[in-house]
Amino acid sequence: MSKVLTKSQIEQYHDEGFISPVRVISQQEAHLIKQELEMVEAEFPEEINAESRNNLHLSFAFLDALAHNEIIVDAMEDLIGPNISLWASVMFIKEPSSKHYVSWHQDATYMGLDSLNFPTPWVALSPSNKETGCMTMIAGSHKTKIQEHEDTFAENNILTRGQVIKNVDESKAVDLILEPGEMSIHHGAVIHGSQPNSSTHRRIGFSLQSYMPPNIKQIVGRNIWTHVRGKKREDEDGILLDRPKFNMDPATVEQRRIANENMSEILYNGAKIKRNY
Numbered sequence: 001m002s003k004v005l006t007k008s009q010i011e012q013y014h015d016e017g018f019i020s021p022v023r024v025i026s027q028q029e030a031h032l033i034k035q036e037l038e039m040v041e042a043e044f045p046e047e048i049n050a051e052s053r054n055n056l057h058l059s060f061a062f063l064d065a066l067a068h069n070e071i072i073v074d075a076m077e078d079l080i081g082p083n084i085s086l087w088a089s090v091m092f093i094k095e096p097s098s099k100h101y102v103s104w105h106q107d108a109t110y111m112g113l114d115s116l117n118f119p120t121p122w123v124a125l126s127p128s129n130k131e132t133g134c135m136t137m138i139a140g141s142h143k144t145k146i147q148e149h150e151d152t153f154a155e156n157n158i159l160t161r162g163q164v165i166k167n168v169d170e171s172k173a174v175d176l177i178l179e180p181g182e183m184s185i186h187h188g189a190v191i192h193g194s195q196p197n198s199s200t201h202r203r204i205g206f207s208l209q210s211y212m213p214p215n216i217k218q219i220v221g222r223n224i225w226t227h228v229r230g231k232k233r234e235d236e237d238g239i240l241l242d243r244p245k246f247n248m249d250p251a252t253v254e255q256r257r258i259a260n261e262n263m264s265e266i267l268y269n270g271a272k273i274k275r276n277y
């Protein structure tokens with residue numbers, strides 16, 4: 001028996017490579033999280049900014065709580081079973097009327113894992129729609145292998161390397177429209193991207209990238225994980241991260257630095273240029 005997802009949502013994940021929308025928290029709760037996010041952006045600009053966007057769940061207790069939200073984790077259990085760890089998180093913010101976009105890509109390409117088969121929830125903290133630059137998925141594309149990605153490092157492309165898959169069949173493109181507090185879930189190999197935000201509001205999405213069962217291992221960098229539910233991982237080279245007890249908990253802020261260094265080594269493995277995110 002599944003815990004949160006319906007049979008048809010689970011089938012959709014396997015057939016199309018994504019599910020959307022799933023309500024996680026109320027609009028009011030999402031608004032409070034956005035307010036707290038904007039408070040810590042003002043208070044700790046070194047810790048959280050457009051470049052310092054990875055693994056914020058290790059520095060801020062309210063984002064750790066979202067990463068461990070019961071509805072999200074139950075949905076993950078429906079897809080990957082009861083033993084669950086989180087590889088990383090990324091806060092994707094597109095400022096109002098900004099040119100920033102995300103080119104067609106498959107997440108698993110540069111994550112250094114020995115599998116492509118894992119789910120990523122993307123939680124909307126503000127409206128995500130065509131005007132604000134929601135994610136668009138190519139339905140069924142997770143069934144193909146990893147496609148060739150060209151590293152462009154294009155200035156307005158907010159992916160690490162500005163990596164892009166060319167000649168995507170856009171006839172299968174589906175926009176994932178989300179209200180604040182809803183999430184989509186996408187497969188590690190589904191081709192997706194997003195357009196610029198042409199609205200007067202920020203578009204904010206917290207991407208929990210990604211939840212993994214214990215059989216999936218890191219093979220490029222170190223096995224550094226946030227334990228989420230069930231049996232803890234026992235990787236030989238592994239580190240299990242702590243959870244922040246409060247915002248800017250010094251113990252986990254330091255662990256975030258180590259996790260981010262490892263993540264950067266993995267994501268830019270073999271790249272000609274390394275950006276700060």
Ligand SMILES: O=C(O)CCC(=O)C(=O)O
Pocket residue numbers: 092102107120122133134135192193194205207209
């Ligand atoms: O936030 C976006 O527009 C893209 C996010 C993304 O590519 C992801 O979460 O995998």
